[in-house]
């Protein structure tokens with residue numbers, strides 16, 4: 176199995192965000208970075224598939240981003256990916272199609288059995304890159320995969336919907352986007368971390384597509400007004416019900 | 427003036443509420459761009475056309491009806507081909523989707539097929555000259571980005587519950603259309619739909635959500651949430667990841683960063699600490715009530731009303747009080 180996994184370097188979301196001087200994006204000063212959560216599950220899925228196939232083939236991690244994203248690619252290799260590719264650009268653009276075109280250009284003709292994505296990048300929250308790349312490559316695509324079985328050149332997946340799921344069959348090669356619930360990612364072992372330092376990491380410029388979507392402003396949502404503590408026992412219930420009726424008007 | 431093509435989401439043969447929400451957004455887009463027409467694509471197995479009237483009532487000038495057994499389930503490849511073909515025809519300035527699992531699967535495929543822009547999961551938008559400018563949550567819901575979308579056709583998806591369905595009746599005009607690709611020849615095939623807790627409201631449709639956390643201590647105690655939901659009558663029950671990881675509730679009930687994004691009128695959090703990943707999925711709820719015995723729990727920072735008590739004492743009292751309030755009308 177030859178599997179590509181597209182991973183994104185994203186800020187650690189526990190941060191208290193501030194807006195940069197130009198008003199169009201977050202201030203990156205002091206932010207910590209990690210692999211997008213969903214992409215960790217995509218890496219894990221790729222590693223499990225490779226292992227289930229007698230460790231034949233390879234898992235390649237690909238990221239589009241700044242030089243610093245090499246750290247996230249090293250993490251993917253420490254988890255077990257065989258090699259990595261950085262498609263270098265200063266900062267990934269807001270337009271998912273522009274990113275998808277660069278990833279598709281790299282992936283085209285690579286002989287992949289599977290190309291895996293996260294369902295969504297938790298910074299852009301675009302949730303579009305995977306199916307766009309699939310379309311650009313002409314490959315079948317299943318999104319939101321929360322259960323997966325692959326055998327004999329075909330797969331069956333479960334796709335998570337709001338409050339339901341679809342069972343989906345597809346032929347390989349295919350593009351999948353991985354949702355929460357498929358697996359728990361492994362932690363890189365010390366041995367894995369050491370090995371990752373010697374694994375190949377190719378760096379090349381990203382061939383970004385034209386952008387149709389621009390992020391023109393970023394703002395922090397209005398803080399919720401401080402709430403009220405009504406009491407510490409069931410004695411506060413009548414007051415709560417009164418407020419829900421008269422003040423919030425939701426009952 | 428530009429016409430708007432909107433995709434009306436159907437699941438299991440039923441028209442989803444999000445379709446009527448997207449229709450409201452489509453009407454607004456048509457009006458803001460000079461008063462074009464709204465065409466709604468309604469696809470499904472033969473019989474799905476019964477929903478055309480609801481779409482006309484919600485503001486569709488024309489319903490493009492695609493009835494074929496190959497659309498009994500969601501058929502992304504045939505729909506992509508059909509929508510792309512329609513949009514290539516040139517009369518549409520915009521295409522509008524719901525930002526649901528289905529809409530967020532379909533819209534990027536169509537955008538990539540046409541090499542055109544897609545602004546996803548908008549909570550609001552306006553038209554400024556040739557561009558659509560809309561708000562979209564980023565950074566796990568902690569930062570609101572304004573996106574400017576240019577080009578034609580421009581694709582948008584709108585967040586569930588960001589627009590309220592409204593009657594805006596038009597005379598029913600239905601045009602039967604055919605699929606641009608053989609719907610039986612799709613490589614990706616949906617073979618079954620597993621509906622969640624049928625009979626109860628979906629989390630995205632319910633005006634009231636009762637959510638339970640690990641503080642409930644055991645799956646059987648979710649009875650308290652179910653009973654409170656029943657007392658409200660228009661409520662759905664959700665959960666935290668701690669709960670779905672334990673298998674107390676199905677993963678589809680999980681609210682938060684890796685679960686559902688919800689925005690109900692009332693959100694009641696019971697035994698939930700309020701971790702950032704949970705808040706990411708519910709902080710835009712209109713009114714938030716928290717019941718947690720730890721007065722320092724972060725959930726109280728976003729709650730409008732809090733009770734710092736034991737759920738096992740407070741919730742039964744609340745169930746009775748809500749029943750009474752409802753009975754008094």
Ligand SMILES: Cc1cc2nc3c(=O)[nH]c(=O)nc-3n(C[C@H](O)[C@H](O)[C@H](O)COP(=O)(O)OP(=O)(O)OC[C@H]3O[C@@H](n4cnc5c(N)ncnc54)[C@H](O)[C@@H]3O)c2cc1C
Nearest residue numbers: 639640641666667668682683684685697699704719720737
């Ligand atoms: C990558 C990632 C993604 C995640 N995605 C999500 C997500 O989508 N959704 C999500 O919910 N979480 C998510 N999490 C997990 C999140 O960080 C928290 O662990 C989780 O939300 C905690 O759930 P909880 O509030 O039910 O449990 P806890 O944090 O254990 O809180 C239980 C609360 O119950 C209270 N309590 C205990 N007993 C009582 C009682 N008798 N009466 C009243 N209160 C009581 C306690 O004071 C406590 O505050 C994610 C985590 C990671 C790392």
Ligand SMILES: Nc1ncnc2c1ncn2[C@@H]1O[C@H](COP(=O)(O)O)[C@@H](O)[C@H]1O
Nearest residue numbers: 181182239292293295296301302303304
């Ligand atoms: N800059 C990037 N580099 C590599 N993969 C990416 C990048 N941006 C997005 N992806 C992949 O696409 C998925 C969805 O991202 P998005 O469409 O931005 O929400 C992510 O989970 C990644 O798998």
